[in-house]
Amino acid sequence: MNLEESANFLLMNQDVLAERFYERLFREHPETRQFFTGIDMAHQQSKLVSALVTVQRHITVGGWVSENYLHGLGKKHVALKVTPEMFPHFESVLIKVLAELHEINWSNFLAVAWQDAIRASVKVMLSEYSAQ
Numbered sequence: 001m002n003l004e005e006s007a008n009f010l011l012m013n014q015d016v017l018a019e020r021f022y023e024r025l026f027r028e029h030p031e032t033r034q035f036f037t038g039i040d041m042a043h044q045q046s047k048l049v050s051a052l053v054t055v056q057r058h059i060t061v062g063g064w065v066s067e068n069y070l071h072g073l074g075k076k077h078v079a080l081k082v083t084p085e086m087f088p089h090f091e092s093v094l095i096k097v098l099a100e101l102h103e104i105n106w107s108n109f110l111a112v113a114w115q116d117a118i119r120a121s122v123k124v125m126l127s128e129y130s131a132q
Contacts, residue, residue: 001105003113006098007056010049013101017052018045021097029089035080058124059117070121074128084129087122094118 001009010017022041026033036044051073058066098114099106 001102001107001110003056003060003110003117006102006105006110006114007053009102009105010052010098014045014049017097017101018048020100021048021094024097025090025093028093029086032086032089035082055117055121058121059113067124070124071128074125077125078128084126087126091115091118091122 022036022045054066054069057063058070095111095114095118099111102110
C-alpha cells in the first residue's frame with residue numbers, strides 16, 4: 001500500500017479514524033482538549049480527514065493548492081495559540097492511530113511515508129509562526 005492508497009482507505013474509514021484520533025489525543029495529551037472547547041467535533045472530524053488528504057497530496061503531487069491550504073492551517077493554529085511544541089504530539093498520536101486502522105496493511109514503508117508527509121506539511125504550517 002502506498003500513501004495515496006492509504007489516504008483513500010482513510011476516506012472510507014474517516015469516522016473511525018477521527019473518533020480514535022481525538023480520543024487518543026485527549027487521553028495522551030489532555031492539554032490539547034482546550035483547543036476544542038465549543039467545537040463541533042463532527043465537523044472537526046471531517047476537517048481532520050480533509051487535512052490528511054491534503055498532506056498526502058502535498059507530498060505526492062505538490063502545487064499551490066495544497067501549499068495555500070497548509071499556510072492557512074498554520075495561520076489558524078497560530079491564532080488558536082497552538083505552540084510548535086505540540087505538533088510532535090499530533091504526529092505521534094496520528095501515526096499510532098493510522099497503524100491501528102491499517103492493521104495488516106501497515107508497513108514500515110507506509111509509516112515512513114506518512115511521517116515524511118506530515119513533517120513536510122508541518123514545516124509549511126510552522127512557517128506561519130515566524131511570519132507573525
